[in-house]
Amino acid sequence: MLRSLRFPFFAAVFAFGALTSCKKDDPTGLQVQPHDQSALMTIMHNMMKDMSMMTATNDPDNDFAMMMVMHHQGAINMANEELKNGKDTEMRALATSIIAKQQSEITQFNAFKAAHAPHAPFVPEFFMKQDENMMRMDEANDLRPLTGNTDYDYAQLMVDHHQSAIENSDLELKYGRENTTKTLAQNIIDDQKMEIMQFQAWLLKNKKF
Numbered sequence: 001m002l003r004s005l006r007f008p009f010f011a012a013v014f015a016f017g018a019l020t021s022c023k024k025d026d027p028t029g030l031q032v033q034p035h036d037q038s039a040l041m042t043i044m045h046n047m048m049k050d051m052s053m054m055t056a057t058n059d060p061d062n063d064f065a066m067m068m069v070m071h072h073q074g075a076i077n078m079a080n081e082e083l084k085n086g087k088d089t090e091m092r093a094l095a096t097s098i099i100a101k102q103q104s105e106i107t108q109f110n111a112f113k114a115a116h117a118p119h120a121p122f123v124p125e126f127f128m129k130q131d132e133n134m135m136r137m138d139e140a141n142d143l144r145p146l147t148g149n150t151d152y153d154y155a156q157l158m159v160d161h162h163q164s165a166i167e168n169s170d171l172e173l174k175y176g177r178e179n180t181t182k183t184l185a186q187n188i189i190d191d192q193k194m195e196i197m198q199f200q201a202w203l204l205k206n207k208k209f
Contacts, residue, residue, distance in 0.1 A: 047074030
């Protein structure tokens with residue numbers, strides 16, 4: 001009998017401790033903003049709309065370049081929104097760095113597309129997997145509890161945005177055939193893994209719950 005009572009007792013103690021510790025995090029709790037009122041979410045949705053109109057060439061390198069130009073532009077637009085309305089020094093510095101890096105990579109991707117005609121053997125599977133990555137990002141965005149605080153929401157959404165860029169770059173390393181785009185893919189993976197760590201550390205330090 002004693003054994004049967006032990007688990008409910010400790011479960012109750014744990015639950016009470018979890019509740020009280022949450023209250024200590026932020027007495028105001030999480031303030032939620034509807035997604036359709038978020039300028040950052042609007043940017044993300046517009047990016048998804050643009051990418052949905054992309055016509056696949058089924059050449060992995062060209063499709064990666066086309067997708068990442070639009071993907072990077074979405075990140076730049078979000079970073080500009082952070083610079084416009086964000087107040088946190090660390091987030092603004094990260095946004096400025098992202099703009100510089102991704103504008104440079106857009107230039108390289110566009111130069112590649114201009115010089116590289118799509119060619120066989122075609123790999124339709126690559127574009128399908130890229131599209132699946134973007135849908136996962138969109139779903140992750142839709143699950144984010146947005147706060148209306150530009151710094152906080154920018155950090156949240158950029159974690160998902162960067163993760164999809166990493167997944168697309170992994171696909172390029174697997175299916176791509178051109179050194180230019182494979183090098184860009186590896187640079188994206190290296191840079192954006194580090195930036196995700198910065199965003200996550202900042203979110204933990206500034207969490208709203």
